[in-house]
Amino acid sequence: MQATIEVTGLRKRFGPTLALDGMSFTVQPGQVTGFVGPNGAGKSTTMRVILGLDGADAGRALIGGRPYRSLRNPLSHVGSLLDAAALQPSRTARNHLLWLARSQGLGARRVDEVIGQAGLQKAARRKAGGYSLGMRQRLGIAAALLGDPPVLMLDEPFNGMDPEGIVWMRGFLRSLAGQGRAVLVSSHLMSELQDTADHLVVVGRGRAIADASMADLLAAASGDRVTLRTTAAPEATAVLARAGAAVTVGGPDALMVSGLAAERVVRLLGEHAVPFFEVSAHRATLEEAYLELTRDAVEFRAAEAPEAAR
Amino acid sequence: MTTPISTPQRPARPAGRDGFAQLLRAEWTKFRTVRGWVVGMIVAALVMVLVGLFAAGSSHIGCGRPGSPARSGRACLPHIPIGPGGEVVTDSFYFVHQPLAGHGSITVRVTALTGLYASGNSPVGQGPVGQGPLAGMKPGLQPWSKAGLIIKENTRQGSAYAAIMVTGGHGVRMQYDYTHDLAGRPGAVSAAAPRWLRLTRAGDTITGSESADGRRWTRLGTADLPGLSATVQAGLFTASPQHEVTSPFFGGSSSQGGASLATAAFDHVGTSGRWPRSGWTGAVIGGGISGSYPVRGGGYHQAGGRLVVTGSGDIAPVVVGPGAAFPTATIEEHLVGAFAGLIAVVVVATMFITAEYRRGLIRTTLAASPRRGRVLAAKALVIGPVAFVAGLAAAVVALLLGARLARNQGAYVLPVSWLTEVRVVAGTAALLAVAAVLALALGAVLRRSAAAVTVAIVTIVLPYILAVASVLPVGAADWLLRLTPAAAFAIQQSTPRYPQVTALYSPSGGYFPLAPWAGFAVLCGYAAVALGLAVYLLRRRDA
Numbered sequence: 001m002q003a004t005i006e007v008t009g010l011r012k013r014f015g016p017t018l019a020l021d022g023m024s025f026t027v028q029p030g031q032v033t034g035f036v037g038p039n040g041a042g043k044s045t046t047m048r049v050i051l052g053l054d055g056a057d058a059g060r061a062l063i064g065g066r067p068y069r070s071l072r073n074p075l076s077h078v079g080s081l082l083d084a085a086a087l088q089p090s091r092t093a094r095n096h097l098l099w100l101a102r103s104q105g106l107g108a109r110r111v112d113e114v115i116g117q118a119g120l121q122k123a124a125r126r127k128a129g130g131y132s133l134g135m136r137q138r139l140g141i142a143a144a145l146l147g148d149p150p151v152l153m154l155d156e157p158f159n160g161m162d163p164e165g166i167v168w169m170r171g172f173l174r175s176l177a178g179q180g181r182a183v184l185v186s187s188h189l190m191s192e193l194q195d196t197a198d199h200l201v202v203v204g205r206g207r208a209i210a211d212a213s214m215a216d217l218l219a220a221a222s223g224d225r226v227t228l229r230t231t232a233a234p235e236a237t238a239v240l241a242r243a244g245a246a247v248t249v250g251g252p253d254a255l256m257v258s259g260l261a262a263e264r265v266v267r268l269l270g271e272h273a274v275p276f277f278e279v280s281a282h283r284a285t286l287e288e289a290y291l292e293l294t295r296d297a298v299e300f301r302a303a304e305a306p307e308a309a310r
Numbered sequence: 311m312t313t314p315i316s317t318p319q320r321p322a323r324p325a326g327r328d329g330f331a332q333l334l335r336a337e338w339t340k341f342r343t344v345r346g347w348v349v350g351m352i353v354a355a356l357v358m359v360l361v362g363l364f365a366a367g368s369s370h371i372g373c374g375r376p377g378s379p380a381r382s383g384r385a386c387l388p389h390i391p392i393g394p395g396g397e398v399v400t401d402s403f404y405f406v407h408q409p410l411a412g413h414g415s416i417t418v419r420v421t422a423l424t425g426l427y428a429s430g431n432s433p434v435g436q437g438p439v440g441q442g443p444l445a446g447m448k449p450g451l452q453p454w455s456k457a458g459l460i461i462k463e464n465t466r467q468g469s470a471y472a473a474i475m476v477t478g479g480h481g482v483r484m485q486y487d488y489t490h491d492l493a494g495r496p497g498a499v500s501a502a503a504p505r506w507l508r509l510t511r512a513g514d515t516i517t518g519s520e521s522a523d524g525r526r527w528t529r530l531g532t533a534d535l536p537g538l539s540a541t542v543q544a545g546l547f548t549a550s551p552q553h554e555v556t557s558p559f560f561g562g563s564s565s566q567g568g569a570s571l572a573t574a575a576f577d578h579v580g581t582s583g584r585w586p587r588s589g590w591t592g593a594v595i596g597g598g599i600s601g602s603y604p605v606r607g608g609g610y611h612q613a614g615g616r617l618v619v620t621g622s623g624d625i626a627p628v629v630v631g632p633g634a635a636f637p638t639a640t641i642e643e644h645l646v647g648a649f650a651g652l653i654a655v656v657v658v659a660t661m662f663i664t665a666e667y668r669r670g671l672i673r674t675t676l677a678a679s680p681r682r683g684r685v686l687a688a689k690a691l692v693i694g695p696v697a698f699v700a701g702l703a704a705a706v707v708a709l710l711l712g713a714r715l716a717r718n719q720g721a722y723v724l725p726v727s728w729l730t731e732v733r734v735v736a737g738t739a740a741l742l743a744v745a746a747v748l749a750l751a752l753g754a755v756l757r758r759s760a761a762a763v764t765v766a767i768v769t770i771v772l773p774y775i776l777a778v779a780s781v782l783p784v785g786a787a788d789w790l791l792r793l794t795p796a797a798a799f800a801i802q803q804s805t806p807r808y809p810q811v812t813a814l815y816s817p818s819g820g821y822f823p824l825a826p827w828a829g830f831a832v833l834c835g836y837a838a839v840a841l842g843l844a845v846y847l848l849r850r851r852d853a
Binding site for chain 1 (some may be wrong): 853
């Protein structure tokens with residue numbers, strides 16, 4: 001079994017809404033792949049299609065080269081967490097895991113193992129209805145781990161987690177990838193993934209708009225931008241513009257310069273005796289890279305659904 | 311693009327059995343781990359027992375005669391004759407008989423059959439002897455007034471017999487051993503259109519024949535009466551069952567009736583075989599204080615070759631209802647709580663799937679078992695048997711307690727064969743089981759608890775309540791119980807309807823328009839269609 005997820009050209013329409021519009025990407029084993037995009041970009045729909053829950057109008061989604069619906073005991077191929085709140089409230093966490101285990105031909109021992117892995121030993125015999133969202137996320141992780149699958153797919157697992165839980169989740173996801181598993185984690189908040197994901201699939205308007213390693217993405221987003229702080233903005237702008245840079249105002253006493261490296265900016269300003277007190281090369285945050293990439297998608301969404309573009 | 315990986319750190323796990331069995335186990339685990347559902351099924355069983363006992367406990371029978379202490383309960387029951395087939399029978403008529411030894415036959419011509427009946431509430435025909443039984447009676451035959459020839463094991467009530475007769479409204483009939491009825495030439499008998507009848511005994515077989523002219527005979531049928539004595543009583547008889555008028559009204563029906571008498575004129579009496587020379591003896595069968603012979607009238611008159619026989623009563627199986635000669639109860643009366651239990655079962659069965667839709671848990675289920683038809687099959691195979699077990703336990707308890715209660719109150723529980731009893735009890739449980747599957751399927755189709763529960767109760771329980779509570783006229787009630795899933799309640803009917811007995815065969819009286827298994831098949835059909843639709847939609851729809 002190859003621990004991969006391959007999504008090729010998925011299209012899906014819900015009534016008038018085009019939810020997926022040629023979604024394609026691949027999730028490789030041994031790393032955490034972040035699956036990010038604004039709300040409504042098609043992340044959850046893509047995951048449901050991968051799991052065979054929703055049918056796509058076109059395209060295909062394969063797990064290790066096979067459609068999900070053809071898998072026998074699928075939880076031993078893919079562990080998934082779509083909605084942590086999908087629980088029968090009056091059933092205990094342990095019993096929830098128990099029926100799921102039974103459906104895969106697994107026993108109660110495996111249930112107790114994943115309860116330990118998710119850190120739920122003390123609460124396992126309590127009704128799931130009384131669980132906080134963070135505990136439900138842990139229960140969902142435990143359920144995803146039941147079949148010891150080489151592929152894991154988690155939809156917004158950080159939602160509702162306290163800081164301690166977020167730290168735990170990051171470490172846990174990293175260790176799962178370290179074991180050689182393919183881990184796909186969706187989030188609408190880039191910061192949650194900054195220290196976790198090795199690879200990012202950025203989606204907007206139903207398609208992948210970037211599919212790159214974290215390092216490449218950050219480098220591309222940073223560009224050749226320099227922040228210049230000076231009390232002589234007009235002179236500096238004139239000098240740098242003559243040298244071919246694009247200069248914009250970045251705030252009081254601050255200019256954003258692109259098209260020139262920082263050293264060249266310093267030399268030019270020195271040659272023309274323009275005073276300045278700070279020149280710094282800009283380092284993009286993942287958040288900025290993300291906003292840059294998804295700007296079109298967000299603007300599009302904002303026009304029709306303002307609350308979706310948070 | 312893809313890279314195979316090996317994960318040596320993960321221990322080799324034996325591949326789980328990807329069988330249907332593990333899916334069943336998963337669904338069973340789901341069911342038993344929600345306390346509300348388990349409690350719901352127990353409540354269903356309890357409600358079924360309690361409603362059944364409450365219904366049985368709401369009647370009390372008492373009786374008394376002037377000058378003697380009042381009695382109640384079993385002491386009120388008359389002697390109850392049991393027919394050769396084990397069923398409770400009415401066996402009262404006027405019998406003009408002679409012993410017949412060995413083989414032989416008897417032939418007669420019937421030239422007239424007339425009748426009188428008491429209507430309304432006037433105690434006509436039951437007054438003091440001196441007043442005369444006929445005072446105030448109106449002329450008229452009952453459809454099943456009957457007169458003709460009978461060969462009977464002996465003059466005790468309930469003994470085996472075969473008879474051929476003319477009737478008030480059903481032409482010539484051959485009847486034997488109470489439950490058997492064969493139709494012959496239709497039409498009423500009169501001097502202008504007489505009927506010739508013949509009974510022939512050969513061994514245990516009695517053959518009935520009829521003729522219009524005494525020359526050309528038609529064999530109507532034969533009756534096998536196993537173990538018939540060498541010497542039997544044979545002769546002429548007349549009987550006339552209770553006159554009954556049923557007037558339905560909203561919420562019930564009232565039945566009024568009174569005794570009736572019939573008088574038949576016979577001639578051309580001919581016999582063959584060994585008959586004594588002593589001549590005819592007249593006797594009321596089923597008379598006496600504890601007997602069920604309805605009136606004091608009855609007798610015969612012989613003049614020349616002509617015999618006129620007047621009698622009352624009937625030779626037929628007892629049918630539950632207002633016309634019965636004594637308080638009767640059927641075993642299924644203690645199972646009337648089934649509809650109440652069914653409501654609880656339907657709610658639990660529906661929730662078994664709609665709760666998953668409500669919580670989004672259905673996605674977890676279908677991700678774990680992508681073969682969706684099997685998921686529904688597994689759910690059906692869990693909820694069905696669970697409902698069956700609950701229904702079976704409730705039915706057995708209700709029957710045992712109910713029968714005891716009925717006996718204490720003086721109602722006679724009509725005996726049925728063990729096979730019928732098993733059918734009624736197991737059928738009630740199966741009714742709950744199949745209804746649970748239907749409710750589950752409705753839940754899968756509609757995906758919302760409130761909608762699915764409403765539809766299930768409106769289609770399964772409501773028609774039954776409307777029909778048996780006499781809210782609807784009998785015709786409409788019968789159609790409801792033919793067309794809706796409520797038809798399955800027919801599985802509870804323990805006593806058949808007899809065409810040869812006039813009674814109010816209505817759902818409120820416990821008589822269903824379809825045969826037990828046919829009614830049950832209607833529910834199974836609905837369940838199969840709903841399950842098929844549910845599987846189709848589950849496969850087709852996004853989860």
